[in-house]
Amino acid sequence: MSRMLSKMFKFAAIVSVLGLISASAYAGNAFQGYALFNQSCFLCHGTSGKGDGPLAKKLDVAPADLSDTAGSAAGGSDRQLFGLIQGTIKHGSGTSAMPQWGLAMPANQINSLVSYIRFLQRSKHSLPGDPRIGLQIYMDNCAACHGRSGKGDGPLAAVLNLKAQDHTDSAEMNKHPNSHLIEVVTHGTPGKSLMPGWKDMLSEAEIKGVVSYLRLLSAY
Ligand code: HEC
Ligand code: HEC
Known part of the structure; x- marks a missing residue:
């Protein structure tokens, strides 16, 4: 193979790998997200994400309603939602009890939480069972x-x-x-x-x- 051709193939390979990465950058598994949400998030945000979990009343800053997309940070891009959960993007008040989950969870789990929160926001139907x-x-x-x-x-x-x-x-x-x-x-x-x-x-x-x-x- 000529050097020119082999360079072109390398370039094509890199482009296709980048394409795969960008297509699936925040594509998580909503089922895994459901399980994680019901372990780590429902205490404050509530099982439906509305911000009415059992600890909510004890907090100075109310937990956000994650099911409400209009004008809320949780309604922003996937990248933004990922950062808010990971703790790399600051929250509105800056003084709240929202933990920095990046300290405890790998990126793939945070992606799954993003997918599940999108489900809570966009699905017209709730889950009828477990x-x-x-x-x-x-x-x-x-x-x-x-x-x-x-x-x-x-x-x-x-x-x-x-x-x-x-x-x-x-x-x-x-x-x-x-x-x-x-x-x-x-x-x-x-x-x-x-x-x-x-x-x-x-x-x-x-x-x-x-x-x-x-x-x-x-x-x-
Ligand atoms: C100890 C209570 C607590 C737990 C547990 C908790 N959060 Fe939060 N969360 C908050 C509070 C309080 C806010 C509001 C932050 C602010 O406005 O400063 C918040 C805000 C958020 C926001 C920003 C939404 C917006 O529109 O501003 C996201 C996204 C979020 N939480 C996701 C999660 C996820 C996902 C989990 C579980 C992995 C989780 N939270 C667990 C208390 C909690
Ligand atoms: C032998 C193959 C087969 C198996 C096994 C099977 N399905 Fe299906 N399923 C089909 C086919 C074919 C259709 C398309 C039916 C249609 O469109 O009329 C379908 C359609 C459906 C639909 C949509 C039907 C509608 O009219 O909206 C649901 C929901 C569904 N399957 C759920 C399940 C579940 C849950 C299971 C396991 C418990 C399952 N299926 C097992 C072949 C199968």
Whole structure:
């Protein structure tokens, strides 16, 4: 290979790596974010992020309402939200009890918190159950068709030539209320497609758990 060509290839490789990094710079895992939020944040911000956690009344500066995007710092860019959580961007009052989470959490966990806070802000539907129950159910019963990441590209869908729903499409998922998703998972879509019903295999709590897990597969 000429030197010129090899330089061009190196340049192309660097550009494509940079492209990957910038595309996924703040792309976290909302499910991991849910778990972290309910360990480290709910005490002040409340489980729904509204700032009404059990410690909130004891604080001099009220914990921010993270679900409110209008005019709040939490409604800024992903980069800003990341910095506010990490502690590298100063908070409004500068005197509050908001911890610097960068001292305790690696960047990938903070990214996951950003994803979960975006879910709280943008999803039209709340979680009807416990997604931690849903994770295992999903991997055992749904990933074969819907794919491990929820894109509808599982190995069983491939051999059966099925078009299984893409659960990572937030616009599409937002169209469906929890009651519809629960109904579909319980009874399947007989006559319409090969989506099986799970009422004989899964309990009501398990079905609500797996629907909750589906909601966190969407990217916001
Ligand atoms: C001990 C209570 C406490 C805990 C725990 C806590 N926060 Fe906070 N947080 C606050 C307070 C108080 C503020 C308001 C800061 C200010 O205005 O100075 C705040 C502000 C924020 C903001 C800025 C939002 C805005 O619009 O100004 C973000 C983002 C945030 N917290 C995320 C988190 C996350 C994520 C966690 C868990 C990893 C967490 N917080 C845990 C008390 C807490
Ligand atoms: C045999 C393959 C297969 C398996 C296993 C499977 N699905 Fe499906 N699923 C499909 C297909 C195909 C569709 C597309 C149905 C349609 O659009 O009518 C679908 C659609 C869906 C939909 C959207 C339906 C609608 O009308 O809105 C949901 C929600 C869903 N599946 C959840 C699940 C869950 C949860 C599991 C595991 C408990 C699961 N699926 C297991 C094949 C499967």
